[in-house]
Amino acid sequence: MSNYAESAKDLDSYISARVPIIGVRSIEQTRALRLVKEMAATPRRASLPFWVYTRATGLRDLRTNAPAQDDRSLTGAMDFAAQQFTGRAQATVVFVDPEDLSDDNTASRHVAELARLADDNSGSIIVITDSPLWSGLERLGMSVQLDLPDSGEMYEVIVDFLRDHHNVVPIAWTEQDARRAAEFLVGVPEGTAINVMATLVAKGSVETGDVERLAEFKDKHFGALAGLERVKLKPSDSQVGGLSSLRDWLGRKRRIMASDLRGTELRPPRGVLLVGVPGCGKSLSAKAISAEWRLPLYRLDLGAILGQYVGQSEGRLREALDTADRAAPCVLWIDEIEKGLAGQNDSTGVSRRLVGQFLFWLQESRHRVFVVATSNDVRSLPPELLRKGRFDELFFVDLPDPADRHEIIEMYHRRYLRHEPAPELVDKLIGLSEGFAGSDIESALHEVGEHLFLNGPDSLRPELVIDTFTNTFPLSRTNPEQIEEIRAWGRDRAVPAGKAPASADSGPGSPRSRRVVVYGD
Structure with a gap:
């Protein structure tokens, strides 16, 4: 079930139960108001009155849009709501982003008094806002979280828009193209997605190659991301020498990354952890993946995430990872990951909490964010980061042969x-x-x-x-001991990123060959 359908189900039950105050939290006011209108339009509520207040239009009938009174102020709308809740049963008044109701202030207490009046006569207040309601209001009612459209909802938005313009401009997109476009636009508001599609139509045609352009549009939408740094690529960044095994593996992951995984139990690739000798192409690989896959590259600086106050680091990391999810599909580059997650001398427990938070996101996120994490000092990496299943693979980047x-x-x-x-x-x-x-x-x-x-x-x-x-x-x-220590670690613990070394012929001192019995032969 999509989030929109789940939100509709919850909102429908809350209105039927005559919950005195219902918070609908969303950054898309238009979409949230459409949801409320759909609930008001059901036949069983045809006789129930619904009004809506916005700052631009004042108080109006939700269904007919007819003005309810001349006074367009919020105070006038609240006075009207008080009269309705006192004089009639089952009245509903919708307030769209009225004022700051996130803490204890005059407006919040005024709305709380209205909610108590509504409760006495089976009325309801619906507040559409992009921030959490004050706890005093939350205790009086229920809340609905309307998230941004998921890929399924975005696909319907795109299909509806293209259907409306089918006879206006040539449209070359197939169903698969529309599905890929929906994946690209996940994380942006519905209105922004429509604006992007309108931009494609405005140039006179919608071509297959326009699907890839959606990543550029989305990148501009996320031009200044909290906690992330957008990395601009040069033409030469797509060139990497050597690392043939890594490049072959990435070729397979690219196909999965671009595939429609609906109807399967598969999830998009998590990413890769590259460890090894400094200067051998680990960071360049992150840029090359972004360039070859034609996905935006964002760099997560874990050193900048760390804050001086309790809980600040965890909050910054959570915000950065949430933003990466909204920017998907993209490549997330974490350079020298050990500097932010090692915590060898950390007595506060912050690094361990950051590790846990990052690994939870890496395990649970279903967005198409491909993580490329690099590390030079493999000894300081926390063991849980190296466990099989965290990243899709752990590659060792050795000196080139x-x-x-x-x-x-x-x-x-x-x-x-x-x-x-x-x-x-x-x-x-x-x-x-x-x-x-x-x-x-x-x-x-x-x-x-x-x-x-x-x-x-x-x-x-x-x-x-x-x-x-x-x-x-x-x-x-100049530092052979350090390099040899790194190489000794990587030989036994990671997949070689370059060509796999040829197996030696059996001889004195060689490991004994193993016989594998295949049942059924």
Whole structure:
């Protein structure tokens, strides 16, 4: 059952029970008012009076929209409601965002007195607001939470809109396109979704490729997100060298991410945890996923989430994750996740609560938010974060092997030197770059590119490139103990992100082969 249908069911029962005050909480006033009108329009309530007050139109009949009185003030509407609750039975007055009723103030106490009058004569007050009601009002009645449209409701909105414009402009969308569009627009108000669709129609046609454009529209809607930083991508961010196993795995996850999963027990992919040697492409992978999947990329800075007051950190994280859900489908990048969730010296328990809150969201959220979390200091990661089933997979990003270095060297050579490298030069650089991370290779070729920029293309000699690589000292040489410790951890605890190492031939000291019996053969 959709949230709209569930809210309608609850509201219908509360009106029938003549609950004295009913709070309908929603950021979509128009949609919430439509819900109330649907409940008032049922045949069994045809003889019951319904009025609605808004600041713009004053007090009117809910069904006919005829003015109820000339006084358009809130005070006049409350006086009218008091007269109705005193003089007749089963009257209902709807107040749309009247004033701040979230705390103990004069307006809240006035509404509470009206609710008591309504209760004496089977009347009801319905308050449509985007904030919680004061607890004194909550105790007098019931509440309904009308959330933003889910994918099913959004699909109906899109189909209805396209049906209205079917003979106006050419529309190339299939049912699957409309379903994907609904997934893209989940998290925005119904009115915003209609505005987006109207923008597509206004250009003269609705093409299949317009489905992907919806991510751009939604990204603009969430231009300034609380707790999240929008990451702008460069064209080069889509290029990643090596990491072939990771890239193959991501290709399969992309198909699931874009599929219609209704009618199955499958859920959208949760994401991936990338651990390993610094500078080997973990952060670049998050950008590449976003670019290749054509989804917006948001960065969650856990260091900025931490606050100085009790409960502030947890509240900020909750708000950021809720916002990511509303921005879905998207890629959520959490760089160096251990810095925010390690908590090795945390005596307050904040880090542990943040871990629990994050893992609960990761487990329960059904929105299409693909998390790419990276970590360099794997030893400080909390064990519960590494348990199988938290992320879809845990990959170890190791130093690139010769084949991966070949691909990385060619990629950065083309980027910074603007031409293809000679095969014999690549072979020499592969040998010289033993122990290099991808960032070391990029740094060396970037330095050559600077020389080329300052001295002209005629200054480029193979010896210059070779000398630059020779004089580059990677982290694996300056801090070999740390790198070897990281690599030793990753060999046994994670799936290799690059090509899987070839299995050694059996010989003395080799592990004994295992026989697997397949029953039924």
